Amino acid sequence: MKVVYVEKPRSIMIREAPIPHPGVGEVLLRVRAGGICGSDMHIYHGTNPQAKYPRVIGHEFCGDVAEVGESVAGFSLGDHVAVDPVTSCGFCYPCSIGRHNVCSNMEVFGVHKDGGFAEYVVVGEKNLHKIPSGWPFEKGALVEPFTIAANILSRTECTSSDRVLVFGAGPIGQVILQGVRRTGAVCAVADIVDERLEKALSMGADIAVNTRKTDLEGAMMEWTGGSGAPLIIDAAGASDLFPPMLRMASPAGRIGLLSFSAASSDFVQLEAVKKELSIFGSRLNCSKFPE
Ligand SMILES: [Zn+2]
Ligand SMILES: [Zn+2]
CATH class of the missing domain: 3.90.180.10 (Medium-chain alcohol dehydrogenases, catalytic domain)
Structure with missing residues (x-):
């Protein structure tokens, strides 16, 4: 063979x-x-x-x-x-x-x-x-990539009342978007490629933000009425995204991480503690194929 x-x-x-x-x-x-x-x-x-x-x-x-x-x-x-x-x-x-x-x-x-x-x-x-x-x-x-989405949405306890920001509109970002929509939550997607963002809009994203053209932090504050995003999922894996994620998260918010990036990023403990943020790693899937 x-x-x-x-x-x-x-x-x-x-x-x-x-x-x-x-x-x-x-x-x-x-x-x-x-x-x-x-x-x-x-x-x-x-x-x-x-x-x-x-x-x-x-x-x-x-x-x-x-x-x-x-x-x-x-x-x-x-x-x-x-x-x-x-x-x-x-x-x-x-x-x-x-x-x-x-x-x-x-x-x-x-x-x-x-x-x-x-x-x-x-x-x-x-x-x-x-x-x-x-x-x-x-x-x-394609079932396996969808289990990646099912796993992180289960780890971060995504519910229908969530407002979710997904970083990255590549294949994994798109399957997470579909998973978020399946729960009934609304989803914003951020990327730097317009074609991917258009795809995200066609798949049910509420808003799609090109971070090269638009200030994402401002857009997120507007989208959430100034309170920050309850759930942020990083499907892009750029280490410089972590500090803005901490800033954009709502108090009591959750952040889900998927990347295997070995690059370090600045971590301001104050941001995480004062808002009591929860940060979840998610790897592969834990018995999510039936879902
Ligand atoms: Zn894979
Ligand atoms: Zn074991």
């Missing part, structure tokens, strides 16, 4: 590999579609600190079951499935409190172990989620 193989940073190739066999509790998945994520690019560029090389990349993928291993009860040949790429140990502290997406021994398909940019991949039954057979596989591959 063919796989997309990153031998080391900046060295990528398609090469042959043996088709693996499913063990107990596993299936062989015929991969039908996969999404290229920013973190795949980071693995290629050598800027993903989690990645181990060489690596078959790809963690957003789906397909159909081509072979069923022993003791697999819930899946049969031909089932269409999306794959939760998070695998965990089950016995560390985060696993013990149900936070297996930050397992101390976590392995993610396509990052810590070989992933879905291959014709076939072996996946444990508990990482499989059936998708309707009528769905195009391209849609099935």
